[in-house]
Amino acid sequence: MNILIVYTYPNHESLNASFLQHTLKGLHDHSQKHEVQVLDLYAESFNPVLDFHKEKRRRDLYKDPDLEKYREQIKWANQLIFIYPIWWGRPPAMLLGYIDKLFSANFAYRDTKGLFAEGLLKGKSAICISTMKGPTHYPFIWLHNAHKILMKRALFQFVGxxxxxxxxxxxxEKKEGKQQKRLLQIESHMRNL
Known part of the structure; x- marks a missing residue:
């Protein structure tokens, strides 16, 4: 399986970095060989800012030469894995900028005359691994689980x-946050992918 990991955290000595390492360990321990690419958005200095003007139109993002490398990674992958924190009830702006730029019309979806667009990334699957300072159910209680709705319905299902x-x-961030247990949970899941 071809797996693209999109890692979005600026500190490489963090818990999120540990989730990346345990993800990789689980994938490499798997009995079948996986082809794995890691896109570290911060290390890559990915520019998340959308910039539109007369010569650079939003509807042409699907053919922007500056994004070709990233489009090829998504095309290549059967499985997309996103590792990121939840800040203020949502993924970091860096990841949202990546989504804004890459999951564009005529690449990730096609407008139709019907009510819904046609998803062009059918057949792919996605895993989101997210961490937060607050309790696990905090976004659900206060924000009606906006993060999951954003990622699942507004993004993934829309593109197929x-x-x-x-x-x-x-x-x-708490000592009793069971970090090691969670890391091993991820490693085990990846081993059985």
Whole structure:
């Protein structure tokens, strides 16, 4: 299986970095060989800012030469894995900018005359691994689980990705946050992917 991991956290000595390492360990321990690429948005200095003007139109993002490398990674992958924190009830702006730029019309979806667009990324699956300082159910209680709705319905299902798995880990800054247990949970899941 071709797996693209999109890692979005600026500190490479963090819990999120540990989730990346345990993800990789689980994938490499798997009995079948996976081809794995890691896109580290911060290390890559990915520019999340959308810039539109007369010569650079939003509707042409699908053919922007600056984004070709990233489009090729998504095309290549059968499985997309996103590792990121939840800040203010949503993924970091860096990841949202990546989504804004890459999951564009005529690449990730096609407008139709019907009510819904046609998803062009059918057959792919996605896993989201997210951490947060607050309790795991905090976004659900206060924000009606806006993060999961954003990622699942407004993004993945819209572009044709139907198989989606979420790992949302709260209270991760507390000593009793069970970080090691969560890391091993991710490693085990990846080993059985």
């Amino acid at each position: 990705i139907k198989k989606i798995k979420f790992f949302e880990f709260g209270s991760m």
